[in-house]
Amino acid sequence: MGQSWWRDAVIYQLYPRSFADSDGDGVGDLNGVRARLPYLRDLGVDAVWLSPFYASPQADGGYDVADYRAVDPALGSLADAEALIEDAHALGLRVLVDIVPNHSSDQHPWFQDALAGGPCRERYHFRRGRDGGPPNDWQSLFGGPAWTQTPDGDWYLHLFAPEQPDFNWDHPAVAAEFRSILRFWLDRGVDGVRVDVAHGLVKADGLPDHGDKAQLLDLTSAPFWDQDGVHEIYRDWRLLLDEYEAVGVAEAWGPTLARTAQYVRPDELHQAFNFHHLTSPWNPAVQREIIDSSLAAMRAVGAPTTWVLSNHDVVRHTTRLHANADDRDALRRGRAATLLMLALPGSAYLYQGEELGLPEVRDLPDHVRRDPAFHRTAGKDGFRDGCRVPIPWHGTEPPYGFSPPGAETWLPQPNSWGTFTAAAQTGVPGSTLEMYRQALAIRRAHPALGGADNLRWVSAPGEPVLHFERQAEDAVFHCLTNMGDRPVPLDIEGDVLLSSMPVHQQVDPDTTIWWSRHDPRPTRRS
Structure with a gap:
C-alpha cells in the first residue's frame, strides 16, 4: 500500500x-x-x-x-x-x-516537582480558588469537580481522574x-x-x-x-x-x-x-x-x-x-x-x-x-x-x-x-x-474495495435496507444490509462473496450480504 x-x-x-x-x-x-x-x-x-x-x-x-x-x-x-x-x-x-x-500521571516527575512548588508547576494548570471552592465550574469526566486542592491552597485541573493532571500547553x-x-x-x-x-x-x-x-x-x-x-x-x-x-x-x-x-x-x-x-x-x-x-x-x-x-x-x-x-x-x-x-x-x-x-x-x-x-x-x-x-x-x-x-x-x-x-x-x-x-481477505483482494471514495446508493432513502455498490475498473461490488424487521427478497446478478448469516432467496433481518459482478461501465461515484 x-x-x-x-x-x-x-x-x-x-x-x-x-x-x-x-x-x-x-x-x-x-x-x-x-x-x-x-x-x-x-x-x-x-x-x-x-x-x-x-x-x-x-x-x-x-x-x-x-x-x-x-x-x-x-x-x-x-x-x-x-x-x-x-x-x-x-x-x-x-x-x-x-x-x-x-x-500525565500525578506520579510524573514534573507533577511531583509542581506539588513541591518547583518550576514545573507552570507546566500544569494551577489556580487559586474562588469563594472557598474550585477556580471554576468545570466537571471531571469521571465525576465530581475537575479541580483538586493541594496542601498549599492552590487547585490543579484534571478533566479526568485527580491522578491525571492536565498539562498546560501554553508552556x-x-x-x-x-x-x-x-x-x-x-x-x-x-x-x-x-x-x-x-x-x-x-x-x-x-x-x-x-x-x-x-x-x-x-x-x-x-x-x-x-x-x-x-x-x-x-x-x-x-x-x-x-x-x-x-x-x-x-x-x-x-x-x-x-x-x-x-x-x-x-x-x-x-x-x-x-x-x-x-x-x-x-x-x-x-x-x-x-x-x-x-x-x-x-x-x-x-x-x-x-x-x-x-x-x-x-x-x-x-x-x-x-x-x-x-x-x-x-x-x-x-x-x-x-x-x-x-x-x-x-x-x-x-x-x-x-x-x-x-x-x-x-x-x-x-x-x-x-x-x-x-x-x-x-x-x-x-x-x-x-x-x-x-x-x-x-x-x-x-x-x-x-x-x-x-x-x-x-x-x-x-x-x-x-x-x-x-x-x-x-x-x-x-x-x-x-x-x-x-x-x-476479500477487502484486500477486491479491486472495487479499499480507500477509493466510490460509493453509490442503490436503495432509496426510507427503505429498511441499505444497499450500495462500489465500482473499480470492470468489477462492481455490492453490499446489502437488512435493518428492517422482515425478510427482503434477494435477486442478484453475480457471485455471492460473503454473508453475515446464511442467505438463500431472501435476506433476513439483521443480515448483510456481499456480492460482485462484472461490469465494463466506467467507474461512478455519488
Whole structure:
C-alpha cells in the first residue's frame, strides 16, 4: 500500500493488559502480544495499535503515564517493545502506539516537582480558588469537580481522574517534551501514533466558567474541548511525522463532522476516529445519513473516512447495537454491522475480541471493577471494564489460554466463553472469526474495495435496507444490509462473496450480504 497505506488500512486495537499473558501473573504483556502476532497476520489486518504500555500507577488503565519513555514493568521492558515492533514488521504488520498528551500521571516527575512548588508547576494548570471552592465550574469526566486542592491552597485541573493532571500547553516546555517523546518512539520504528484526547489539549483563555451547561461531554460550547489552538500543535507534529513517513490518528470528539475534519486537513493529522458513526443507532435512515455526511466531510479536506464500532472505552458493539436481546441475537446484528462497516470506503478499526464475537461482560462484581469513574460516581457511571475483560484463546474454562492454567486474570472471564475462543472457531465455517478472516481477505483482494471514495446508493432513502455498490475498473461490488424487521427478497446478478448469516432467496433481518459482478461501465461515484 506504499506511503498511503493508512488510507484503506484495517487497524487492530490491542489493549495489552487483556490480550495475552506470557508470565502467568494474570495481566497481559508485550511478550504475550509478540507470541500472538502471527494470529493477527492470519486474521488479515494491516496494522496494530497498542493502547498505553508505559510506566504507570494504573489509576486509569495506563492512560495515567508516569514515564513516556519507559515500559510498565508489569507489561515488559523497552527491549520487549523494540522486539515487538521488529517482529510485527517481519510479519508485514505496521505498529501504532498511543500518545497521551492531555495529562500525565500525578506520579510524573514534573507533577511531583509542581506539588513541591518547583518550576514545573507552570507546566500544569494551577489556580487559586474562588469563594472557598474550585477556580471554576468545570466537571471531571469521571465525576465530581475537575479541580483538586493541594496542601498549599492552590487547585490543579484534571478533566479526568485527580491522578491525571492536565498539562498546560501554553508552556513551551510541554510542546518540546512531546516532540521529543514522538521522536523517541519513531526512532524505534513505530509507524504512527494515536493521539489520546486530541481535542482537549488547549483550554479557553482565562479558563472561563461553562455556565448552565457544565457537562463535560457537551461538545458544542465547552471551553475545554475542541479549541482552535489545538490545530497549531498538530501542524507542528505533522512536520515531524512526515520526517518518518509516519501516521497520526486523532481521538477527537468534535460537535460536528466538519469540526472533526479540521484535525485531518492536509497539514495536520492523517485520520480521526469517526465517533459519529460509532454512536449511531441501528437505523437505516440514520446510518445512511452518517455514511453520506462522513464521506462528504472528509472528502472536503482530502482525508479518508474512518469507521469503528468498538474500542476500549465503549460497550462492545455486539451488545450495544441490540442491548435488549440475548447474546445470540445481539451477535447476529453485530456481525451484520461488521460487514457493513468493512464494505465502506476508507479505513476501518477493529477492537480485540470483536473478531471472536465477544459480548460485553455486564455482570462484573463491583469489587473487581477498575474504571475510576465507577468508583467516583458510586456506580452510576464508569462501565468500561466490561469491554476490557481478557480475551479467550483456547480451552473450555478460564483463563482460556490467556494465562497459564490456574492463573487468575486481572478482570474475571465469564464461565460461558468456551465457545468464543479462537481455537473453537478456527476452521469452523460460519464462525465469527472465519467471517472476519474472509471479509478482510476479500477487502484486500477486491479491486472495487479499499480507500477509493466510490460509493453509490442503490436503495432509496426510507427503505429498511441499505444497499450500495462500489465500482473499480470492470468489477462492481455490492453490499446489502437488512435493518428492517422482515425478510427482503434477494435477486442478484453475480457471485455471492460473503454473508453475515446464511442467505438463500431472501435476506433476513439483521443480515448483510456481499456480492460482485462484472461490469465494463466506467467507474461512478455519488
